[in-house]
Amino acid sequence: MKRLILLIFFVLPLNAETESSYQRIRFTGLEYVSKHDIIRTAGVYSKDGRIIVNKEQLDAALKGNSAIADYKIIDNKGILTIVVEENQPEIAVYVVGSGSSRFCEIDSNYNIVTIGEIRSSSTPLIILPVESFEEKRLEEKTVKRVENAINLAKSYPIWNQIDSMDFTESNFLRITLKGRESVFEIFEDSYGFERLVACLGYLDTVARYPSQVNLREKIFVFE
Numbered sequence: 001m002k003r004l005i006l007l008i009f010f011v012l013p014l015n016a017e018t019e020s021s022y023q024r025i026r027f028t029g030l031e032y033v034s035k036h037d038i039i040r041t042a043g044v045y046s047k048d049g050r051i052i053v054n055k056e057q058l059d060a061a062l063k064g065n066s067a068i069a070d071y072k073i074i075d076n077k078g079i080l081t082i083v084v085e086e087n088q089p090e091i092a093v094y095v096v097g098s099g100s101s102r103f104c105e106i107d108s109n110y111n112i113v114t115i116g117e118i119r120s121s122s123t124p125l126i127i128l129p130v131e132s133f134e135e136k137r138l139e140e141k142t143v144k145r146v147e148n149a150i151n152l153a154k155s156y157p158i159w160n161q162i163d164s165m166d167f168t169e170s171n172f173l174r175i176t177l178k179g180r181e182s183v184f185e186i187f188e189d190s191y192g193f194e195r196l197v198a199c200l201g202y203l204d205t206v207a208r209y210p211s212q213v214n215l216r217e218k219i220f221v222f223e
Helices: 003-017 034-040 055-063 140-154 190-206
Strands: 017-024 024-028 043-047 050-054 068-076 079-086 091-096 101-106 112-115 125-129 162-166 173-177 184-185 212-213
Touching: 017 079, 024 034, 024 050, 034 055, 050 055, 055 068, 055 079, 125 140, 140 162, 140 190, 173 190, 184 190
Parallel strands: 024 079, 091 125, 125 162, 184 212
Antiparallel strands: 017 050, 043 050, 068 079, 091 101, 101 112, 162 173, 173 184
């Protein structure tokens, strides 16, 4: 009998839920992340006028959210305070899918941090196929491609004039420029950007902008 009692004593705490009840939950530091998404993912619920929280689930929900860089949970006198440091959006993205397309933003680690809206404007709009993402992060192959193209574009004087960079084709870029109607198709190398700069200089001089300009051809003629 003693052996059975000891077995129950040691097993029950290991299987018990680590739930606590609170009068209120307070979030600080949230700007892009929805507190309702965190609460739902963490399985928080109310019972008899109290808020029931499983701290292990809450910790997992915060840790698993790619938009959150760091967090702290403070338990004080019936109030649970969650202090959040968010990953900041760095690049505006338009994701093109077969059924639907949407805007989002990604941070410096190429994780999606906002969906459905654009708040950052430090870079051109990056257009990507939905296949470029693995869950909520840009796949490594596409990361290298986008980084190389942006770094190369920054080395030319037209960088601040670029409105969008379209990566939906696997072997070339489509670029639009502010205040121009043309869509330029170029290879993703220095030669491609040099041709773009030269072509833009000519088009600005004559003040004519064809709807489509293919700079991948060896010879291009404007009529």
